[in-house]
Amino acid sequence: MPARLISCFLLVSFFFNVCAQKPSASAFKVVPLGVRGGLDESNLSAYLLAAPGTDTYICLDAGTLHAGIQKAVQHGVFRVGSETVLKEYIKAYLISHAHLDHLAGLIINSTDDARKPIYALAGCIDVLKKNYFNWKSWPNMANEGDQPALSKYRYTVLAPGTEVPIEATGMSVRAFPLSHGMAYQSAAFLVKNEGNYALYLGDTGPDLIEKSRNLSLLWQEVAPLVQSKKLKAIFMEVSYPNEQPDNQLYGHLTPNWLMHELTALGKLTGADALNGLPVVITHIKPTGNNEELIRSQLQKGNRLNVKLIFPEQGNVLEF
Numbered sequence: 001m002p003a004r005l006i007s008c009f010l011l012v013s014f015f016f017n018v019c020a021q022k023p024s025a026s027a028f029k030v031v032p033l034g035v036r037g038g039l040d041e042s043n044l045s046a047y048l049l050a051a052p053g054t055d056t057y058i059c060l061d062a063g064t065l066h067a068g069i070q071k072a073v074q075h076g077v078f079r080v081g082s083e084t085v086l087k088e089y090i091k092a093y094l095i096s097h098a099h100l101d102h103l104a105g106l107i108i109n110s111t112d113d114a115r116k117p118i119y120a121l122a123g124c125i126d127v128l129k130k131n132y133f134n135w136k137s138w139p140n141m142a143n144e145g146d147q148p149a150l151s152k153y154r155y156t157v158l159a160p161g162t163e164v165p166i167e168a169t170g171m172s173v174r175a176f177p178l179s180h181g182m183a184y185q186s187a188a189f190l191v192k193n194e195g196n197y198a199l200y201l202g203d204t205g206p207d208l209i210e211k212s213r214n215l216s217l218l219w220q221e222v223a224p225l226v227q228s229k230k231l232k233a234i235f236m237e238v239s240y241p242n243e244q245p246d247n248q249l250y251g252h253l254t255p256n257w258l259m260h261e262l263t264a265l266g267k268l269t270g271a272d273a274l275n276g277l278p279v280v281i282t283h284i285k286p287t288g289n290n291e292e293l294i295r296s297q298l299q300k301g302n303r304l305n306v307k308l309i310f311p312e313q314g315n316v317l318e319f
Helices: 003-020 066-074 082-089 104-112 122-132 214-227 255-269 290-300
Strands: 029-034 046-050 057-062 090-094 116-120 153-157 172-179 185-193 196-201 231-237 278-282 307-309
Touching: 029 057, 029 066, 046 196, 057 104, 057 185, 066 082, 066 104, 082 090, 082 104, 116 122, 116 172, 122 153, 122 185, 172 214, 185 214, 196 214, 214 231, 214 255, 255 290
Parallel strands: 057 090, 090 116, 116 153, 196 231, 231 278, 278 307
Antiparallel strands: 029 046, 046 057, 172 185, 185 196
């Protein structure tokens, strides 16, 4: 074979191998608008999620909107103003439960927002109707409840376990109930984009403390997705350090309890299946040195070798 032909063959082989080694494209783009579980009202639970290359976002919880959007604009995440992001980029809200640190931003910004749907379990929507959008706490910006109903938001009740398309996004969602202390219901959202999944959990306590099987049932549902590598990330709360007594968790997790629950998932998938799985830590309560302590305790207790991610307001994540 002539030397010139050999050189061409080697060059083609080199480029083929390089292309073959490129990582697969991301399935989800996430913009944290708020990451904390209290204290700082400008940085409460809210995560924008979209398919990469698009600006059609859903908002997973909405404790903080305006301040988080402004931070993302300042970081160069968006090349438009905050008003455009609020009105045009956010296509729908998925609210895990009706505590204020998960929906205050939605309520306060509702007068300046555009028409769009709110997805939630029935109990959460019932609280929105009766306690917030009721012309006493706030004007009724939704399509049901106390009159006049201004119909800016449209309530969509999610039946547990039933897949529903998310309007104007190309994505779909299944909701699963969680226990959040004193029999109060929260929710997990399993979001699907072209065969890939992201799992977002609202506030939840561990099954043993809550005397519940909600997390166990959720793990049974997502275990096959972990094994097939279709589950790209889990968003899960850790509100307190390990020093918090079990009788004062108030429906939340500590690093030890988080790892306990992930170990339960690992028993269904095989522990190796969790190796490198991104777990985004949400809802840390920033009192005192909690943030540093929780980070340290999670890293020391990470015997499953999941990929721990501590999100920062306004900084993009991709999975």
